[in-house]
Amino acid sequence: MKTEHSRAEMIKEISGVNPLKCMKCGKCSASCPSYNEMDIKPHQFVSYVINEDIESLVKSKSLWKCLSCFACVERCPRDVKPGKLIDAARQIVVRERGKNYLLADDIPELVDPDTPQQLLVSALRRYRR
């Protein structure tokens, strides 16, 4: 099992986000369509990563309630983009479980060519738990 510190570092690395840039404005939570379904709210995700409490994130309902709509990514004024952090936390879960249900090569045929790539990647992470 990895330490909480190394998991937090991994989330930052995967997402490319520096959570210290957050000014706690809450525009992410204000924008989130799944807000009421979440136990840890989008703006709280940032401080959980800063405080390296990744286990709580991984066990949270929020992780799988995020729709990956990227409203928070689009509107975040500080370039923190909690949606990317959530996405990275999902990936940590996936990596730690280490099983694949779908081969990467099979995907292109199944997908509408206009689908944004990042949405696709997020969706895969979301539905393969």
Added chain:
Amino acid sequence: MQRIGVFVCHCGTNIAATVDVKKVVEMALHEPGVVHAEDYAYMCSEAGQELIHKAIKEKHLTGLVVCSCSPRMHETTFRNAAEKAGLNPYMVEIANIREHCSWIHKDIEEATEKAVILMRAAVAKVNLDAPLKPGESRVTKRALVIGGGIAGIQTALDIAEAGYPVDIVEKTPSIGGRMSQLDKTFPTLDCSSCILTPKMGEVNAHPLINIYTYSEVESVSGFVGDFTVEIRKKARSVDMNKCTGCGVCQEKCPSKKTPSEFNRGLSTRSAIYTPFAQAVPNVPVIDRDACIKFKTGKCGICSKVCQAGAIDYDQIDEIVTEKYGAIVVATGFDMIKLDKYDEYAYSQSKDVITSLELERIMNAAGPTGGHLERLSDGKPPKEMVFIQCVGSRCADDRGKSYCSKVCCMYTAKHAMLIRDKYPDTNVTVFYIDVRTPGKNFDEFYRRAVEDYGVNYIKGQVGKVIPQPNGKLLVQGADLLDNKQILKEADMVVLAAAIEPNPDVRKIATMLTASIDTNNFLTEAHAKLRPVESPTAGIFLSGVCQGPKDIPETVSQAGAAAVKAIGLLAKDKLLTNPCTAHSDELLCNGCSQCANVCPYGAITYEDKEVNDHGVRETRRIAVVNDALCQGCGACTVTCPSGAMDLQGFSNRQILAEVDAICR
């Protein structure tokens, strides 16, 4: 051969904690020409300067190297100290072992090695230094103020009160600026125009102040004390001397569809107009793009109704050339455009407005006669939502990285005024932080919450959704209650970020004054010289330097005036002797130096030269010492090596490089 003294400063622990100063002293003694070296805790102190004085006298020093902080900090101090001891001040070199060395290194050994190298380069330069003598230039005792808002008005008044003539150049048809658009002012809630109008009148009546409205600075040349400025007086189409300001022309003008700039486009104005009733001067201009006479050749009604015969369709732009000793920039600000913030529905709904638009709506002379009403249907709003920090404090390219500083206070003001005048209207403010540093500022904000019942919610709004019933659905989050909020509002007010007037880039280029990445003019020193531009003779007043409220702007305007007065009070200025010169035997007259010179200091002359016995007439570059600022652009451009800078000669620079590489 020079007799050089090297003085190594500890700067307390600033240098000595990272650099082995004793080692620098020891190494200095091995350098050519060095006859004396010592270290001291604070070289810039009286005692430190005394050490320098004593060494110059006792060791008959001809040149000094001071290893200390940046020359921007204490070069003048040490040059003055040298001069007092009878040495030419230009025989002093600074090796910057603080900013360039101790502050940026952690390892003592490496930092010491670098400090020694920097010392060595400075010694190499002093070995080739020659005494220089500054020249003198005159000071034109007249100031130019660019911008006629409260900053420009206050600066102009203060300079004129000291007895120096001042010209104000204002782009719009009237002075007054942003402050004239405001309804009330925080934290005392006095009426903005009631306190501004008397000042506008004072400027207008002052015998030493001359106002060019509807005018722009066209070009600037010259240097501190002796600027030459061309001012374009745009054709007003109205004779300033004949017009009585009766206003009949504006009433009768049939072209009334142009959005009023003064009312932020919330009402329309005629083609011949004064921006507002208290305009100074009270003389209208014809907006030629809107005027029917100018567009079709027919109409001419204003000319027919003007009793004074002041309308002049044939007027053309006029260029006035004037000399100034000092220039004050007071170009002010505007609000950012909100086209990148679609989530707040500014362009989708008339009832989503900016704070400056609300300011006009609340004003008795504004588009609604001072009644708070929705612009869509004229109904009074029952639920008002204010959104703070729209475009301020943004890390992305949609907004500005800085805090606009004034929004927290004016939003508290708006909220309070609305609750006072319309007690049935609920006011909600979505904030990230409430920032109220300033005298009586936090008390003001607390009054809004405690006495006026304004509902402050911590959390930025996510989006505003116009509803089919005309309401605005505001989706936000209350971060303290950890709840998402959906609120139906009748009006939404956006505290949009402020940004420097876009024209400032053009003006800064003309003045060779530096600006930062946000287009704010840079001050010479953030703390110690906040109202001066690094370019000599250019001073900064108001928001062009950074966000400020009215009290701060007025204080800074006064400070800029004092700096300008200090300059104008001098009869002569000492010029920088580090100027460029061309060697006539090497110059081939290629003109490359003149092309790169930012000061227009280089001209060409046909001169007879004697090149090893051959007499011939050649085209040769000549530098005007009074204009040259010693930037060195010509010396690096010159392909034949004819151009050289006194005090920074090519030989000296190369000697420094050699010393570093040794």
